[in-house]
Amino acid sequence: MVELANVPFGHDLPAIRLIGFIIELILCSLLTILTVAVGCQLWKQTGYHLNLRITVFNMYISNPIMAFSRCIWIIHIIMAETLLSPWMVEQSIRLQTLAISAFWIMQIPAIFERICATIFYKSYSNWKCKETLLIIFLSWVLLVNISYDLMPMPIEIGYAIIIVANIVITPLYIVLFRINFNRYKNKSKNLTERYQLFKNVESMYPLAWTVAIEVVHNLDTLIAAVIYAVIVVPSENNNYQVVQNSVGNLIREVILIAYCLPFLVYSKERHKTKFINRVAAQSQNVNALYSKQFRNLW
Numbered sequence: 001m002v003e004l005a006n007v008p009f010g011h012d013l014p015a016i017r018l019i020g021f022i023i024e025l026i027l028c029s030l031l032t033i034l035t036v037a038v039g040c041q042l043w044k045q046t047g048y049h050l051n052l053r054i055t056v057f058n059m060y061i062s063n064p065i066m067a068f069s070r071c072i073w074i075i076h077i078i079m080a081e082t083l084l085s086p087w088m089v090e091q092s093i094r095l096q097t098l099a100i101s102a103f104w105i106m107q108i109p110a111i112f113e114r115i116c117a118t119i120f121y122k123s124y125s126n127w128k129c130k131e132t133l134l135i136i137f138l139s140w141v142l143l144v145n146i147s148y149d150l151m152p153m154p155i156e157i158g159y160a161i162i163i164v165a166n167i168v169i170t171p172l173y174i175v176l177f178r179i180n181f182n183r184y185k186n187k188s189k190n191l192t193e194r195y196q197l198f199k200n201v202e203s204m205y206p207l208a209w210t211v212a213i214e215v216v217h218n219l220d221t222l223i224a225a226v227i228y229a230v231i232v233v234p235s236e237n238n239n240y241q242v243v244q245n246s247v248g249n250l251i252r253e254v255i256l257i258a259y260c261l262p263f264l265v266y267s268k269e270r271h272k273t274k275f276i277n278r279v280a281a282q283s284q285n286v287n288a289l290y291s292k293q294f295r296n297l298w
Contacts, residue, residue, distance in 0.1 A: 013078070020246045020250065023250060024074055024250060028066075028253060029071075031064070031260070032063070032064045034063075034257060034261075034264065035067075035260060038263050042057050047199060049124065049125070051113050051127065051129055051131075052117070052203055054132055054133070056263065059110060060259075062098065062102035063260070065099045066095070066096060066100065069099065094147050095147075097146075098147035100252070101146050101147060103256070104166060105143050106139060106143075107210070108139050109132065109135045114200070114207070115176065117199075118180055118200055121180070125192055170211055173207065173211060176200070176204065180197050180204070184201060205262075205266060206262035206266040209261075209266075210259060213258050213259050213262075214259075216255060217255050
């Protein structure tokens with residue numbers, strides 16, 4: 001920061017915009033730190049299947065990419081746009097596009113992995129990582145194509161996949177939770193199966209929060225698009241666009257920071273107790289109803 005203070009500001013940056021840039025640099029640094037913390041937390045969660053840990057970690061890889069590219073871009077602006085060459089400017093923008101798109105796309109391998117864990121719960125503990133790595137690879141192919149146009153696929157198809165995936169994923173998580181919860185409640189005698197079912201349910205709690213945060217991000221994107229179309233464009237005032245970009249970047253970085261929290265603040269013991277109590281309560285309700293019906297028959 002000392003070196004930056006001695007560099008002339010590009011385009012006579014207003015104080016409020018410079019403050020916004022400094023806040024962004026702080027938020028991007030915090031985002032990188034939290035992403036590393038999520039990776040360390042997942043490494044310790046040996047109770048989770050390796051496939052689950054890989055797909056969840058894959059959801060967060062793009063965070064430091066976004067933080068780095070955004071920081072480089074901010075420093076470039078502060079240094080009167082003398083830091084990066086035109087080619088590097090383009091790559092920085094593409095990296096930011098890649099990271100933002102990854103926020104939506106990389107939920108797909110996670111839901112695919114949870115579907116497999118639910119369908120094949122009897123044997124899933126013995127599964128390897130081939131299928132998971134394949135779906136992650138395909139997701140990155142789609143992502144890179146959207147960001148860099150490397151494959152001859154209409155960009156509309158890529159975004160259509162993102163939209164459909166976001167619409168489908170939320171109800172899918174609810175269905176998967178109910179299926180695994182009901183299976184666990186039926187008390188299979190196979191301890192390996194019961195352990196897998198419990199882990200299936202347990203993993204849904206933090207994953208559900210990541211989906212909720214993605215919904216917030218989607219609403220923010222929609223609102224920003226409406227504001228841009230209704231207010232910014234008709235005004236033909238460049239200051240409005242600068243303000244919207246600054247505010248939009250700050251909001252996105254706060255959302256990405258919140259995106260790291262589910263796997264950092266999630267308490268296994270608290271949810272384990274709640275889950276077991278819920279199973280016990282439902283079992284008691286079923287037993288009470290059965291006893292009542294039995295008495296009525298007699």
